[in-house]
Amino acid sequence: MIDDAAVGSVIDPEQPEATYVLEPDVVAPLVARVVTSHEAGTHRSICPFTGAPLATFSLSSPADVAGAVERARAAQRSWAHVPVRERAGVLGRFGRIVLDRQSEVLDLIQMEVGKSRRSAFEEVADAAQLARHFAVRGPRYLAPRRLAGMLPLLTGVRVHRRPVGVVGVIAPWNYPLTLALSETLPALLAGDAVVLKPDPQTTLTALWVAEVLEDAGLPAGLFQVVAGGGDVGAELIEHVDHVAFTGSTATGRKVAARAGERLVGATLELGGKNPLYVAADADVRTAVPSVIRACFASSGQMCLSAERLVLHEDVADEFLARFVPAVRALRLGAGLDYSADMGSLVSADQLAKVEAHVDDALALGARVLAGGVHRSDIGPYFYAPTILDDVPSAALCTREETFGPVVSVTRVASDDEAVRVMNQTEYGLHASVYSTDVARARRIAARVEAGSVAINDGYALLWGSVSAPLGGWKSSGLGRRHGAASIEALTEAQTIVVDRGARIGVTLDALYGLDEGRPSELLTSALHLMRRLRLR
Template sequence: MAHDVVADPETDPTATYAVDPALVRRLARRVVSAPRAEHHVSHTPLTGAPLASLPVSTREDVAVAVDSARAAQRAWARTPMELRERIFLRYHDLVLERQVELLDIVQLESGKTRRQAFEEVADVAIVARHYARAAAAYLRPRRRAGLFPVLTQSTVHHHPRGVVGIVSPWNYPLSLAITDAIPALMAGNAVVLRPDLQASLTALQAVQLLTEAGLPESVLQVVLGDGPTVGQAVVDLSDYVCYTGSTDTGRRVAGSVAGRLVGYSLELGGKNSMYVADDADLGKAVEGAVRACFSSAGQLCISIERLLVHGAVADEFTRRFVAAVGQMSLGRELAYGTDMGSLVSAQQLERVSAHVEDARAKGARVLTGGRARPDVGPYFYEPTVLDGVTAAMALRDEETFGPVVAIYRVHSDEEAIRFANDTDYGLNAAVYTRDVGRGRRIATAIHAGTVNVNEGYAAAWGSVASPMGGMKQSGVGRRHGSEGILKYTESQNVTAQYLLPIAPVAGMGEETYARVMTAALRVLKAVGRA
């Protein structure tokens, strides 16, 4: 089935695919690099044309950035929480006010549509507002039960770790560069950020807006370069590491920090399932599945790649879903109105094509899509739906990270749960059913860090007061909520003992002390003391 093309490159003279050179020069000054540093030229996936030339940092530059951040962190940690709150509330407003320039850069670097780029703008604003309003409560000292009531008074404090190193990927160049930095900064840390080279302009513009909101420049340092050199230096030199990317690289990050006994969090890959139950509203399920499978051309760690459809509704759902996917428009316009954009690179296009061709060669049926679209742009690939995928095909178990989904028929909730859990990953899942209670019961049986009921991914992702992260091979730790800020702190137990020591007193013998303590412990248990 043919897909409509928006902003056809042959007929759309109004579309522009460049960034103001003056803006690039201003942003380049934010990169920690040597005066005569090598430069990297990025290209927009929308056309393949050069986008920006930016300086590349060295390992020595990363050391300079970390030292500078560490010096600035001491003053920043003493900054009153009220001032930090005001900075990030101003940032919330700036991101919304300046969204047009942000949307342009996000699209140019990632190839996604404007609507899907707006998800990132909204996400950053939501996270900034949440932590500006909630950080003080998450971080405040808390009284805990002491050994003995009244006599032992215990308080838990949360101290910043120091310099947080963030290594962010290309697929969500705004969200993933800055939303992990926000809670780290609100907790009193400094940050050294290494965005992917393909996402550098977006990250630098986001950091520039933070400076305009009032954040001291030295508190958030940006370094640019490849993963093995610059990314590794950030991992090696930071006091805490936050990494988002592939599972294979995540394992190497964990191994690197283990020897230094440094804390880390990892959000890694996924092979996420959506279950359409026999009582689902099929109209809503089809609409939700289109969004969940093809947002950002499937280049989303929480994207749905497996559709598990109850046999009672499988034929009707498949008919409606394939028709909806076949009507999706492809395009590269820097404006609203396109359903799906481009893959980010030749490497991603090759991976997607290889998965589809492997499945096709081994007997799977392509119900719609299944081909590249170089007539639209160099890395465009049609949204694709397959049936008959088996365990012999790479597509069943390997993360595709592209606009490809396979439909599988199941015949009970239990079978759907087993299939959803039959993967090394555990990042996201979804359940569609008219019975929300049933959906919640199914959700809790799925081994995934987030599960949405009657939504594909955005409900859990956008509920930033609750944690988000992966089980199994999908990661370690969480972002969002209290866990998303407390991970950037060292907890400290300060306990004061009053009147009596935890020891024999006034000539009391050790045996007598043991009898008194035994009686006290029995009393504490009898009165329900935790």
């Protein structure tokens, strides 16, 4: 039984009769950028706010995908020889254009995904920051590195980063701008070309990216968009030199397997069941708004969302006394403005999954503290932000990724128990720890089996730290994105060794040409000397 008070408040759109349609003069130039021969059929996307049609565009065929990669490969050969500072200049201009034209892409993101404008703006900010970072720091990431050689002074070693060629990016619908760019920007900086396959629902945002990259000065052929579902993504993997995939663990395993068979690299960010621990000494008052954002930003449809709330029993009651009413007070709405705190789920399928997880938990004895209802009075796929207590371990929402505005509560008696609970999952993408004792929080974080841990924050500071590597452990993925890790993933390492002694006749071959026994004696003495001097 769900108490009516648990539902929460609502903001209706200022114009309830709004249809949220895109004008033809906006859609036509975008869909014209799809790589297609018009032989693979069409797709019609919908607006989650209303369930009404949004845009129709042609799909790409297998031949279209192969053709796109072939053109990208031809363009990449010249691009790889463009000075890195010029390539960085394209990224810098791209970031400025995104900020200047943000209202366009905010509308697209909202109408394709259904998220609130607050959550959509996070993508704009991320795009601008990512572009700035690689424009400024990228050339240093790509600079040759000098390393110690076999013989000090006589051996010169440099490691160069060479572009892999064509990178295939397969991006999901939940963050259509951010996840289209996370590998695209470092790949372009590194001298690669990119072919992007977005989710069909968010193809318009991907095409907008193509338009803006062209306006920023990116030469033709280096960034192309192919449209379609899993078959198009599978075909893309057959032709590219590296695949970057963000999506479910089940599909990620297939992507990794095929990439492995082809002996090409793969960067995979996959599923998660992210825990958030509020320790006994946490500042509950300041933690609550941060935890709300961690759980319900983008309607919970975020890879880094907190879905498991782990509360120390000393502060559990105090925390919930503040957290529950604050969640109930979240404003739901479909407006293309900043009036709503949370938007819609993206589709009927996503709504069905959320409802199934909540219904399953309730059938097994869980209690609803907030939400738990489909808000069809706002739009077809709205679901109230939901807090579940007393959820048994057998429930779907404790084992599987919900990817919606649902968080379960678990109480623990100690930090040790919290760590055990946090690690009781096949996933290891992200976690959060809230404590006023940062040293204590660091010790807890070090024991959590996750690729990243945020202290006193949900996800924003982590994602925004674009110089730091980001990725998952266990079933949450392979490889890392952001910073130098992206450049390393999207390039090949080439080591060049020089025998400097050749100019003066002192070479390794010359040493081996000495009388019998002398080379080993000399090298043995040299190795002992290097050991004593602690030379690398």
